[in-house]
Amino acid sequence: MVATYRKLPNNNSHPSTSPAIKPHSPDQNQLSHSTPTTTMVKAIIVHQHGGPEALKYEDVELGEPKEGQIRLKHKAIGLNFLDVYMRKGLYNTSPPLPYTPGLEGSGVVTAVGPGVTTCKVGDLVAYGTLPVGAYAEERLLPADRAVPVPSGVDAVQAASVIFKGLTAQVLIRSSFKVERGHTILVHAAAGGVGSLLCQWTNAIGATVIGTVSTKEKAVQAKEDGCHHVILYKDENFVDRVMEITSGKGGSFEVLKKRGYMVQFGMASGEPDPIPSSTLSGKALFYTFSAMGVYTEERHELLAAAEDLFTNVANGVLKIRVNHKYPLSQAAQAHTDLEARKTTGSVVLIPDGE
Numbered sequence: 363m364v365a366t367y368r369k370l371p372n373n374n375s376h377p378s379t380s381p382a383i384k385p386h387s388p389d390q391n392q393l394s395h396s397t398p399t400t401t402m403v404k405a406i407i408v409h410q411h412g413g414p415e416a417l418k419y420e421d422v423e424l425g426e427p428k429e430g431q432i433r434l435k436h437k438a439i440g441l442n443f444l445d446v447y448m449r450k451g452l453y454n455t456s457p458p459l460p461y462t463p464g465l466e467g468s469g470v471v472t473a474v475g476p477g478v479t480t481c482k483v484g485d486l487v488a489y490g491t492l493p494v495g496a497y498a499e500e501r502l503l504p505a506d507r508a509v510p511v512p513s514g515v516d517a518v519q520a521a522s523v524i525f526k527g528l529t530a531q532v533l534i535r536s537s538f539k540v541e542r543g544h545t546i547l548v549h550a551a552a553g554g555v556g557s558l559l560c561q562w563t564n565a566i567g568a569t570v571i572g573t574v575s576t577k578e579k580a581v582q583a584k585e586d587g588c589h590h591v592i593l594y595k596d597e598n599f600v601d602r603v604m605e606i607t608s609g610k611g612g613s614f615e616v617l618k619k620r621g622y623m624v625q626f627g628m629a630s631g632e633p634d635p636i637p638s639s640t641l642s643g644k645a646l647f648y649t650f651s652a653m654g655v656y657t658e659e660r661h662e663l664l665a666a667a668e669d670l671f672t673n674v675a676n677g678v679l680k681i682r683v684n685h686k687y688p689l690s691q692a693a694q695a696h697t698d699l700e701a702r703k704t705t706g707s708v709v710l711i712p713d714g715e
């Protein structure tokens with residue numbers, strides 16, 4: 363089920379021949395014309411793929427939760443690079459237009475649909491998952507994708523960390539189990555996921571090498587436990603990694619024999635195809651770690667979230683909420699994220715919260 367909205371008629375920008383917000387599919391629709399109880403909420407809508415200006419702040423109608431759904435009033439919404447791919451129409455999971463972006467948030471349950479047993483009205487929960495729809499004051503969500511936020515973690519922290527933190531958890535526990543003595547290389551080490559990876563793997567006892575674009579980001583990466591920070595615009599990162607690892611890392615070039623390349627993003631675009639001969643010389647492993655696949659089952663999601671929140675509550679992971687924007691300013695937040703101006707987590711706060 364996808365949380366979708368139906369926009370109010372707007373005669374200026376959307377003539378009647380061009381229906382505004384359509385449901386993604388009939389059974390994904392939160393509303394019908396005959397639904398008696400709808401609430402007006404503010405939300406960001408993408409009508410056409412494009413730049414940050416494609417993010418429109420509008421009034422939409424929100425219905426009651428259906429079977430298996432909850433309605434959530436957001437406290438905070440996490441921004442992710444994935445939101446940018448989708449807005450541009452690049453990513454293969456881009457939702458059909460028009461849609462409300464966002465995969466990460468925290469909030470209070472305001473209503474539960476039939477059959478929901480995993481949470482109740484008044485609970486503070488967080489989620490980092492499809493379906494999109496987080497850039498809104500309130501939304502509907504499949505109840506089984508929401509996890510409880512424990513005491514010791516506040517709503518803004520939860521929204522800042524749940525998607526990126528589950529991604530980091532899966533990367534270091536499942537895609538490749540990081541252990542004391544391992545050496546790992548983290549690209550975009552001062553980013554949302556990168557910051558968590560550096561802190562967590564340092565605490566485990568790995569040697570952490572990170573690449574960043576600016577000196578300011580290098581300072582943050584150091585603070586986050588990166589033992590060696592490489593300014594990749596100034597130095598050749600392959601040469602530096604070879605130097606740091608005393609030549610043990612080769613490449614894909616920087617990997618050692620039987621080393622693991624775990625890709626988890628493509629902020630700079632789809633990488634070139636990798637011929638098997640690149641892997642065979644050193645018997646390398648190459649995988650793409652998709653967090654959603656590792657947390658598909660409810661028990662997997664709960665276990666990963668518990669591991670994450672435990673490490674937030676005990677201070678292993680310090681959540682860097684370096685940038686807060688009102689929900690209405692989502693376009694500015696995207697502009698800054700794309701311009702590489704942000705570090706750590708970026709959150710949107712519903713206007714008036």
Ligand SMILES: NC(=O)c1ccc[n+]([C@@H]2O[C@H](COP(=O)([O-])OP(=O)(O)OC[C@H]3O[C@@H](n4cnc5c(N)ncnc54)[C@H](OP(=O)(O)O)[C@@H]3O)[C@@H](O)[C@H]2O)c1
Nearest residue numbers: 442443529550553554555574575627628629630651652653
């Ligand atoms: N596999 C999964 O399940 C999963 C889940 C969540 C996120 N991700 C991926 O994880 C990556 C990090 O996500 P995030 O939300 O935490 O973002 P982020 O790291 O806060 O921001 C992106 C960073 O990537 C670097 N970058 C590289 N190429 C860029 C470009 N063309 N434009 C802008 N920045 C670029 C920049 O760091 P420098 O300036 O230091 O280069 C920038 O700070 C993304 O690629 C995202 O898609 C994957």
